[in-house]
Amino acid sequence: MLHIVNKSPLTSTTLDSCLNTAIGGDILxxxxxxxxxxxxxxxxxxxxxxxxxxxxxxxxxxxxxxxLGNNMSAxxxxxxxxxxxxxxxxxxxxxxxx
Amino acid sequence: MSSIEVGxxxxxxxxxxxxxxxxxxxxxVADYIAKTESIEMTEQHWEVVNFLREYFEExxxxxxVRVLTKSIGKKLGADKGNSEYLYGLFPYGPGKQACxxxxxxxxxxxx
Amino acid sequence: MSTVKKFMFVNRKAPYGTIYALESLEVVLITxxxxxxxxxxxxxxxxxxxxxxxxxxxxxxxxxxxxxRALEDYDIEKLYVDEESIAARxxxxxxxxxxxxxxxxxxxxxxxxxxDVVLSF
Numbered sequence: 472m473l474h475i476v477n478k479s480p481l482t483s484t485t486l487d488s489c490l491n492t493a494i495g496g497d498i499l500x501x502x503x504x505x506x507x508x509x510x511x512x513x514x515x516x517x518x519x520x521x522x523x524x525x526x527x528x529x530x531x532x533x534x535x536x537x538x539l540g541n542n543m544s545a546x547x548x549x550x551x552x553x554x555x556x557x558x559x560x561x562x563x564x565x566x567x568x569x
Numbered sequence: 570m571s572s573i574e575v576g577x578x579x580x581x582x583x584x585x586x587x588x589x590x591x592x593x594x595x596x597x598v599a600d601y602i603a604k605t606e607s608i609e610m611t612e613q614h615w616e617v618v619n620f621l622r623e624y625f626e627e628x629x630x631x632x633x634v635r636v637l638t639k640s641i642g643k644k645l646g647a648d649k650g651n652s653e654y655l656y657g658l659f660p661y662g663p664g665k666q667a668c669x670x671x672x673x674x675x676x677x678x679x680x
Numbered sequence: 681m682s683t684v685k686k687f688m689f690v691n692r693k694a695p696y697g698t699i700y701a702l703e704s705l706e707v708v709l710i711t712x713x714x715x716x717x718x719x720x721x722x723x724x725x726x727x728x729x730x731x732x733x734x735x736x737x738x739x740x741x742x743x744x745x746x747x748x749r750a751l752e753d754y755d756i757e758k759l760y761v762d763e764e765s766i767a768a769r770x771x772x773x774x775x776x777x778x779x780x781x782x783x784x785x786x787x788x789x790x791x792x793x794x795x796d797v798v799l800s801f
Contacts, residue, residue, distance in 0.1 A: 569700070
């Protein structure tokens with residue numbers, strides 16, 4: 472299934488809840504959650520550690536909007552809005568970790 | 570906001586005639602609302618209205634008709650816990666009409 | 681008749697601070713009319729929704745917590761609470777106002793994976 476996270480990992484434990492609960496599949500980082508997928512962010516290590524279990528995607532327009540389009544962590548899959556739609560369509564269900 | 574006049578006192582209601590403040594409810598208001606719904610209150614009507622008030626006191630929600638029917642059945646017996654009996658008393662819906670008379674909000678999920 | 685689907689409501693917000701908890705409860709009560717297979721999950725701050733003894737007079741807000749005890753009347757009997765979340769908040773099952781099944785994170789994740797529809801609050 473698809474898990475969507477939209478909170479910064481430094482102001483909310485949402486990303487942790489997602490990583491600790493979800494058993495696999497796709498994770499899409501949008502809005503403030505995109506900070507987690509940037510070089511040097513405190514959450515980068517745990518995101519890297521989770522890459523064996525999940526495919527981690529980041530919504531590029533949100534990353535670019537925050538001036539971090541060139542700072543994406545290695546191994547993260549960039550997606551545009553069409554890619555967001557594909558992820559939603561290709562998964563059986565979706566949980567938004569609001 | 571609308572209001573109704575009963576016994577010289579004004580009671581605020583919503584557009585559909587449900588009391589805004591359920592703590593203002595009394596039997597006189599209940600009788601008045603019943604009349605506007607063309608219902609002559611009998612002991613059987615009061616039994617349902619009182620049941621609803623107790624249910625609301627306990628759970629803070631007006632039960633859906635299905636839940637009301639089942640709960641009435643448990644409390645007052647199977648002869649009363651069925652749609653025929655309850656719609657007989659409140660032809661336009663036991664949820665809508667009885668809740669209005671009981672001073673409760675419209676049941677959640679009641680369309 | 682249409683087939684029954686598995687619906688899960690995931691509640692992760694404390695009550696009163698935001699409207700999520702109340703909105704979720706209202707949707708759950710409405711959904712009950714459709715006779716689906718409904719599960720309610722309480723995790724993270726969402727477990728605070730089930731804390732016994734809520735007294736909201738002082739904040740002039742409706743205390744909707746008694747309604748969780750009515751869920752049984754609505755045939756909603758699958759209530760799950762995340763073990764870590766209650767432990768992290770100094771709570772135990774005895775602090776909750778309804779009977780629940782306590783699951784660890786792995787069990788919760790597996791249950792979520794089984795659902796046809798997941799609604800997030």
